Amino acid sequence: SLKGWNINRHANTAATFFGLMSSLPAQVLNVYTVWTLIGYAALVPVALAGISTLLNKVLLRKVEAYHAMVYHTTRPDFRVDNHIPCNGMHAVKMYSWESIFLDNYGPDYTNRTPPPGLWLALFLVYVVDMCLSQLATGLALVVYAGSNGAVPYTQVVLFISCVGLLMEFANMPAKVMEQLKSLEVVDIMFKDIRNASKQAFISSEMASSDKQRAVDLDKCVFSWGEGKFVLQPVSAAIAQGSFVGVVGKVGSGKSSFLSALCGDMPLVEGSGVVRGRVAYVSQNPWIMNATFRDNVLFGNDYDERRYLQTLEA
Numbered sequence: 001s002l003k004g005w006n007i008n009r010h011a012n013t014a015a016t017f018f019g020l021m022s023s024l025p026a027q028v029l030n031v032y033t034v035w036t037l038i039g040y041a042a043l044v045p046v047a048l049a050g051i052s053t054l055l056n057k058v059l060l061r062k063v064e065a066y067h068a069m070v071y072h073t074t075r076p077d078f079r080v081d082n083h084i085p086c087n088g089m090h091a092v093k094m095y096s097w098e099s100i101f102l103d104n105y106g107p108d109y110t111n112r113t114p115p116p117g118l119w120l121a122l123f124l125v126y127v128v129d130m131c132l133s134q135l136a137t138g139l140a141l142v143v144y145a146g147s148n149g150a151v152p153y154t155q156v157v158l159f160i161s162c163v164g165l166l167m168e169f170a171n172m173p174a175k176v177m178e179q180l181k182s183l184e185v186v187d188i189m190f191k192d193i194r195n196a197s198k199q200a201f202i203s204s205e206m207a208s209s210d211k212q213r214a215v216d217l218d219k220c221v222f223s224w225g226e227g228k229f230v231l232q233p234v235s236a237a238i239a240q241g242s243f244v245g246v247v248g249k250v251g252s253g254k255s256s257f258l259s260a261l262c263g264d265m266p267l268v269e270g271s272g273v274v275r276g277r278v279a280y281v282s283q284n285p286w287i288m289n290a291t292f293r294d295n296v297l298f299g300n301d302y303d304e305r306r307y308l309q310t311l312e313a
Contacts, residue, residue, distance in 0.1 A: 027172065041144040045136035049168075052129055059122050066114045201263045202272035207240065212275055214240045215261065220270035222260040231256055233270065240276070 215238035222231040
């Protein structure tokens with residue numbers, strides 16, 4: 001369902017892309033017509049729109065580069081969903097450890113922060129963009145009047161009506177590139193869906209007796225896909241009712257192993273089976289707007305003994 005949602009979100013760009021491409025001949029014809037009427041003054045809106053788009057792209061990439069540098073440091077990252085009060089309280093509690101993690105920033109932390117001048121440049125570009133159409137119209141009229149003397153009212157109206165068209169034409173390459181990137185994402189998602197039928201996962205079945213193991217893995221190799229993370233041959237036998245923890249270094253594959261047990265990570269080699277029901281709690285748990293008991297039961301019938309055992313655990 002997540003893939004379907006993403007495909008619908010990106011596939012909507014296909015209509016925009018084909019709309020842009022179909023309007024290209026008309027745009028070229030309109031620009032040529034304007035060029036024959038006002039001459040090289042038509043280049044002013046095109047140049048301003050192109051420069052504005054280019055500056056936006058360059059400045060945003062620089063800011064993203066700084067953010068990427070911060071993201072890859074050892075600095076802890078507590079994500080907060082402000083619309084969920086419990087998450088907010090959790091974040092307040094965790095942020096009290098901020099002083100402990102402060103040493104992880106290092107003395108060069110300021111070198112990984114976007115400088116004020118960069119934010120100021122972005123702000124100025126944004127302000128200019130707000131009045132870019134009026135600025136382009138005024139400059140084009142100045143250029144045209146400088147070569148033709150007085151400008152009649154009909155020419156002024158023509159300028160005003162054509163500036164938007166010329167600026168849209170200048171922004172078209174950037175829009176087309178954005179739509180092409182979205183279409184590439186859609187293509188990758190469709191390939192994943194087509195390949196999903198060829199993927200194998202560990203089997204799941206109900207336990208027929210208490211003597212059967214809850215998990216049986218025989219030399220299982222799991223992988224997220226070609227060229228991606230691979231779990232080397234794993235063999236495990238977990239008895240029913242046992243309490244088992246998966247420990248290891250960061251990036252060793254603990255979460256991937258649990259994803260494989262849940263049937264999310266494809267099985268490349270070996271055989272495995274999980275018997276019984278599987279309950280999964282994500283690292284960022286989802287909290288219902290209900291009582292604490294409802295969040296623990298999650299729709300199951302209330303069994304006081306099992307409920308108290310769960311709280312104790």
